[in-house]
Amino acid sequence: MKGVVLAAGKGERLRPLTDDRPKVVLKVANKPLINYVLENLDPFVDEFIIIVRYKREKIIETLGDEFNGKPITYVEQLPGNGTAKAIESAKEHVGNEEFIVVNGDIYFEEEAIKELISTFRREKSDAALVVKHFEDLSHFGKIKTEGTLVTKVLEKPGNIPGYANLGIYAFKSSVFDFIAQTELSKRGEYEITDTLNLLIEAGKKVVYAVYEGYWNDIGRPWNLLELNEYLLKNKLKHEIRGTVEEGAVIVPPVEIGEGTVVKSGSYIIGPVKIGKNSRIGPNCFIRPHTSIGDNCHVGNAVEVKNSIIMDHSNAPHLNYVGDSIIGENTNLGAGTITANLRHDRGNIKVEIKGRLEDSGRHKLGAIIGHNVKTGINVSIYPGRKIGSGSLIGPGVVVDRNVPPRTLVIIKQETLVKEL
Template identity: 25%
Template sequence: MTSSSSPRPATAVLLAAGRGSRMQSSRPKAMQRLAGRPMLAHLIDSAARVFDKLVVVVGPDMPEVEQLAAPHAVIVQNERLGTAHAALQAEALFGDGDVAVLYADNPLISSDTLSRLLTESRKDDTGLALLAMRPAQPGRYGRVITSAQSHNVQKIVEWADATPEERAVNLCNAGVLCAKAQNFRRWLKEVKNTNAKQEYYLTDVVGLAVREGVSVKSVEAAESELRGINSRAELAEAEAALQQRLRLHAMEKGVTLVAPETVFLCTDTVLEADVLIEPNVVFGPGVTVRSGAEIRAFSHLEGCEVQSAAIVGPYARLRPGAQIGEEAHIGNFVEIKNSVIGKGSKANHLTYLGDTSVGTRTNIGAGTITCNYDGASKHKTTIGDDVFVGSNAILVAPLTVGSDSLIAAGSTITNDIPPDALALARAKQVNKPGLGKKLKTALKNKKGNG
């Protein structure tokens, strides 16, 4: 019988004080990004689905980590004396229920795994629960040694201290622990720093619990969830694992990925059913693509929304604030920023539209740009319905282009255009008979004599 339905509260303590020195970075380890988000943000999301309260332990002078942790409680570990010492800093916020200690550099643990861990720790015959994995390459992970009879955890042995028989065990420690708050407090206070680094290690809690005769149980999960991230190489491995997870989820929801391994997603990317994604597409944060839209090869999208049946790319860039309407076409080498493109409108080639509103069924010719910045302020361009903008047009904001108007190719437009009008704004062409050939001959002679 379990007490998983117990009303007693559960608190997760997230250790995020690491400096990231092994990553050769000036940014805290918890702020290193996976799928477009800091590692700590991934862990907060998973933990918040399971635990009633979160406490984030940060190092001194880490304002960005504190900001990310808000509105959850934040405790500062002023001296970095080890993981047990870090967890003990949050003791006053443990409460009277259950406590789990997690690591910001172990960010891919799912809420399902955390729920299984909490459920195990609340069983009547469990005093301490820990997460464990069976990695393909156990390497130098600490080994979880269990009893052959009860399968209870007897000890955790670091690789350097393990016997050949213990090293042959493939059940490895992930470092995450969960127990009743009153027991966790006591064990943390009993941890000693009698080791080479003179640090207080959280894993020593397991030995203390076993010596008290407490039943310690392991909860297994996949290596892809429990991998620790301490280097750039491990960060890249975790990114690959997370991307695989995101791609499979998208395809299960009805998205076509022509070459899945070449598409990179963010954790908040929204792709509806029947979306088609061609190879080598990158999604930054904040992207939504509606059903039936196509994102063609080598495009980059961030902070934008693409409506149904729209086509984006190849080689297109959608920047934050881009809103692409139904059946609109955004073609090769087109950049859209903070702009709304209406239903059925097209910008198929070599165009920049910034701070622009485009109506329905409008055609933007190749080489068109909206000049939205005057060196001090941004200005808006408004283009109506059924407008034809000729190639190589320059539209200088602030500007309004009326519906059903036509802008001649090569025009530089600085004044508003009324509806139905034809706008021409270019220098008059002058032809000088014979002068072209004469100039070419002169230039060739000059080059030859040089």
């Protein structure tokens, strides 16, 4: 059985983290999102077919030609947008076999695939999908059911309870005939949910498998923080492979990679994950639910809490990083502070594709892209985004989003006077 992973999207809602890479390669708990997808598909498939388009070279660089000894085939998505068009791209590689399809930007666990395949084969169905019950379907399509059958896939029905489609499917190859009949949706995309309705209308058997485990659709920056917290709480093993100097305090569980040095005076409260060849301390405070990547530096008088710091990034002096995401190759100047709480303690709103969205969090710091540099004493408001490649000058208060590759400075005259 082949596993088809949809990974062609740009991830617009995750900018600036996706300014120069697809979202499926973003690291959470120091591992690319797509690796979690492949790990949980791995026991059930003999080959991976990955549908790519945007910055495809980044995905190929991340995964290579195989995963756990099983071959990976990369397929460019056909012209047009939407999940149905993405799945159609795999037609020649799937042939006449049954196959699994998974959105590459979601997190799920092995049990979801196990339930899917069991239901698909037991019911001798033409298609099956994984569903989960939510009390509020405002952000999901609703699955109408009758017994074991799916009778209709509906658009977002509003704030009502019900089964939601999780983006995990099993199909017979006959689905490609129905994809060919699928028309453009109102959103201008070819959507697999419309294909499922065509299958149902034609009398084909579409069934559902109920999944009760953890699932997350990584569509917005704060979803990365949610998943990071879940993984550190539930999957982390206490393991020290690096060096911890005398005078440093480690409160388990903490994972420290090879070549990393934790200097005296550092205080780390798990769950925390630190990658390889990083320098931690001296005299820093790393609080729970923080992941720090490879080749990073968290230095003197720095506090990091509930944050993601990606590879090759530094918070070296007098910094506070709270509920924030910092991309790769980014350096915070001395005294750079991320604010993470409004004075009125209200939920933090973040601009997503030109519109303010409620994150649902009353603590959310900065979302900083890749290859960013900040000067000394920079202050960043809650929920603000700094685009990749930007330079923020000394003393700047970042009270609005900064586009990619932007220089932000305070213009002021310097008075030089002889005393």
